[in-house]
Amino acid sequence: MDTVNRQFRLAARPVGLPQPSDWNLTQEPVPDPGEGEVVVKNQFISLDPAMRGWMNEGRSYIAPVQIGEVMRALGAGEVVASNNADLARGDAVTGLLGVQEYTVTHGNAVTKVDTELAPLPVYLGTLGMPGMTAYFGLLDIGQPKNGEMVVVSGAAGAVGGMVGQLAKLKGAHAVGIAGGSEKCRHIVDELGFDAAIDYKAEQVEAALGEHCPQGIDVYFDNVGGDILDAALAHLARHGRVVICGAISQYNATDAMTGPSNYLSLLVNHATMTGFVVSDYGDRYAEGAREMAEWLAAGKIKSREDVAEGLESFPDTLLRLFKGQNTGKLVLKVA
Amino acid sequence: MDTVNRQFRLAARPVGLPQPSDWNLTQEPVPDPGEGEVVVKNQFISLDPAMRGWMNEGRSYIAPVQIGEVMRALGAGEVVASNNADLARGDAVTGLLGVQEYTVTHGNAVTKVDTELAPLPVYLGTLGMPGMTAYFGLLDIGQPKNGEMVVVSGAAGAVGGMVGQLAKLKGAHAVGIAGGSEKCRHIVDELGFDAAIDYKAEQVEAALGEHCPQGIDVYFDNVGGDILDAALAHLARHGRVVICGAISQYNATDAMTGPSNYLSLLVNHATMTGFVVSDYGDRYAEGAREMAEWLAAGKIKSREDVAEGLESFPDTLLRLFKGQNTGKLVLKVA
Secondary structure: OEEEEEEEEEOOOOOOOOOOOHHHEEEEEEOOOOOOEEEOOOOOOOOOOOOHHHHHOOOOOOOOOOOOEEOOOOOEEEEEEEOOOOOOOOEEEEEEEEEEOOOEEHHEOOOEOOOOOOOHHHHHOOHHHHHHHHHHHHHHHHHHOOEEEEEEEEEEHHHHHHHHHHHOOOEEEEEEEEEHHHHHHHHHOOOOOOOEEEOOOHHHHHHHHHHHOOEEEEEOOOOOOOHHHHHHOEEEEEEEEOOOOOOOOOOOOOOOOOOOOOOOOHHHHEEEEEHHHHHHHHHHHHHHHHHHHHOOOOOOOOOEEEOHHHHHHHHHHHHHHHHOOOEEEEEEEO | OOOOOHHHHHHOOOOOOOOOHHEEEEEEEOOOOOOOOOEEEEEEEEEEOOOHHHHOOOOOOOOOOOOOOOOOOOOEEEEEOOOOOOOOOOOOEEOOOOOOOOOEEHHHEEEEEEEOOOHHHHHHHHOOOHHHHHHHHHHHHHHOOOEEEEEOOOOOHHHHHHHHHHHHHOEOOOOOOOEEEEHHHHHHOOOOOEEEOOOOOOOOHHHHHHHOOOEEEHHHHHHHOOHHHHHHHHHEEEEEEEEEOOOOOOOOOOOOOOOOOOHHHHOOOEEEEEEOHHHHHHHHHHHHHHHHHHOOOOOOOOOOOEEEEEHHHHHHHHHHHOOOOEEEEEEEEO
16 A cells, blocks of 8 residues: 555653653554455554553563554554455454554454444443443442442543443442542533542542441452552452552552552452453453443443544553543544 | 459550560459359460451451450360359360450350360361361362362461361362471471472572462462562462461551552452451351361361460460461460
């Protein structure tokens, strides 16, 4: 093809928050698709907390991005050339498309989606990885029961906002912890949480004591650090802590901080369970179908926070780690 | 009654390791038993890590011992006077008898035991609280399967030594972490563990890597601190961490240290569950019956470490926190 592809490649492994010097913006021609391959013109790139982990050296649930490689990212776009019988020009697809304008990949590596059912960015949020993360993490691990108390941190983010909505859908109470009055207003007024705790303005542990006098039955943690400790201090008997992420820790340059209140698990016969959403790969279809039904029925709401322009990728990624997004953060490429 | 009762009472709440000044050795006459009560002449007092927690102020799974109260302890002894139809002079009983020579208590508060089946101290160990702790913690929470890898810390203690034996009984591999070559020899040669790691002489994390190349399926933690972190670093997928205690932390004067490797739960879809044995109170009979059968059949071994003399209680308790006991530590009163 005769088209230039701009790509963000990892230039160096970040220490702390990623710096501009950790990236190279490079250009190369888009190659013709090989046998079975398609060319996708990327329209939306997903910004997810997990990306910070992918930039680190070392063993994890997925191999790290290598220096010089195009940065790994989920994305959504349109097929502009196809050498694959199952995909045609004009098809909308999602997948690990990377931080770039065009992606040449085997057709098996992308998933065709229906933009009449939901706009493309929703497939990166509610009907994509964050939605599945909330769905399986809360419903399979947390298992909230009618009348129980569910608390979620990072509550104005893509995962957290959905966790609270799903908790309400299951008849539980939902309290969200978020930073700033606007986010707190959003999760209560728009998403239907019962209450919000503004960790920038309130003492989280005291506020949890007020909102959860019977203790927390399910705590869904996206942040780690002091907020995880505060929640542990208020666990109910047989409480379930779901470890989904630890965004407060991902850019730490010191050693990770563990939850010093972990013996609350002991005195409360409570459980802390971690997961990554890919553990549920064989059940995605089930989750996506049910979430799409709830979305169509207006039982859950999807909110996207759309930044513009491929070149703003480094700054947009920082917005995520600085807690400046409300809802699913995506980058509109063109 | 005409008898003097010597008692250890809590004089002050310890900061760090209990000091001699934290105790008062007092005397009072033994009262006559009231309606339904018995007088027990205590023969063995149980020394258990949980006692350190009972000395602290603050909310926990059980009320703290108050300043001036006789120190709470499990014990075993003989009924010497009875005003209770279900108990007679000469009966052997166990219960929360306290650190004292005689206990006057309602007959409902003690449990009659059969000293023909097992010697009295065994009812404070294998057939008592530590045995039940190992039984329910490993079998109900850890659920080791045939061929899986079980690692236990505090492996030469009353709970840890039984955890490894029960793991073997269920067809799992058992690796114990203990301090010193004599303890390590004991758990392998006498208790039948597959291997021992001497945390005083070896790098625990490296040693776990050697002994558990496929990772740890069940980690039973009695100690917390660095050893918990080392085990987390070697968890297998779907690993189960059983939080039974944290003896390395009980006398800390700084803030508790949490497990900084807790995100290993996330990447391994693993679970950390805490418990106290009283959670299983309604299933004690089941556990005690099965443990007694295994003991009688020679499938598990009981080991007691017997100190002598009520007046040595403060020093004997310190032996526990300094890791100087092998097997169940008890104090022979007279």
